Amino acid sequence: MKLGFIGLGIMGTPMAINLARAGHQLHVTTIGPVADELLSLGAVSVETARQVTEASDIIFIMVPDTPQVEEVLFGENGCTKASLKGKTIVDMSSISPIETKRFARQVNELG
Structure with missing residues (x-):
């Protein structure tokens, strides 16, 4: 299965490493350097x-706050700028449940 991971901080990096160790094809992006172990x-x-998003079937998002989730999803080069057909987005960020529901509605409307 082709997986994607956005946000490789203190929490995201170990999760992504475990997915890679399990043998999943993994595409990643983050604002800082990617851990050598992951590469x-x-x-x-x-x-x-x-x-x-273009390279993955399931995309995991693990960023620090609501504005970053919004940028990852809807920004100029966000997830929703790619085709979402057949893809699943999993947001694991610690953000407001109200905003999570709003983002989910917007993503679902786009495909």
Whole structure:
């Protein structure tokens, strides 16, 4: 299964490493450097959330706050700029449940 991971901080990096160790094809992006261990496990580092989405069936988002989730989803190079047909987005960020529901509605309306 082709997986994507957006946000490789303190929580995201270990999760992504476990997915790569389990043998999943993984495309990743983050604002900082990608851990060498993750790259050595075969993860492919790309520049944008859109590129992660284009290369993945399931996209995991793990960023710090609501504005970053909104940017990852709807920004100029966000997930929703790619075709969403047949894709699943899993947001694991610690944000407002109200905003999560609003974002889910918007994503569902787009495909």
